[in-house]
Amino acid sequence: MNSETRPTIRQDRTLLRSTLLRLTATQKLLCAVGVLAVAWLWYVVAGRILAFGRSLDYDGLQAFGPQATALLKQYSPFFWWALVIALTLIIAYFLYGLVQSSQRAIRLRIVGTDTVRALARQLSPEGREVLLWAWRDRREPLRIGDLQRAHAELGAGRHGKIVQAREHAALLESPDAAPASMQEPATDAGTLLRPRQEPELRS
Incomplete structure (x- = not known):
């Protein structure tokens, strides 16, 4: 990524970040x-x-007995603390599942047409190209998850990878890259110099 593209990518990421913050x-x-x-x-x-x-x-x-009573008094706090810790872990597990479910629901939300129109006007060509790359299923409208993926991929240098992939495809699809099977086989010099044998005549 050259020096002219880096500020543009930073602006695109800032725009996507502010849009995601507003939507979520x-x-x-x-x-x-x-x-x-x-x-x-x-x-x-x-x-x-x-x-x-x-x-x-x-x-x-x-x-x-006094010994049993003393043991109960000694180990009773550990029992209640163990009970509280176990219930805390169970509640934390359900809270984590609740947060994950909420995040999945947010990612599946459809982005409004006005928001997409604003992004199309303000994003650079590089940013739009990465957003189109992140929009995997074109049969469905853009979702917040697509914007989140585009924001992350812009920071990971996705536009440079897209350009490099396009260059690789052009090289492989070039007419100069002819398969080896289409080249003419080399002629064996020994075959050319070897005298031709006449068929034997039968009496």
């Missing part, structure tokens, strides 16, 4: 609020679970 800000904000609300609620519940464990009175279990 609401969904991301709602997802973040939901995650924080669940995390705060679980923090309160976990605190109450630990407080309940500390408030348990094992004096009524004297019938099992």
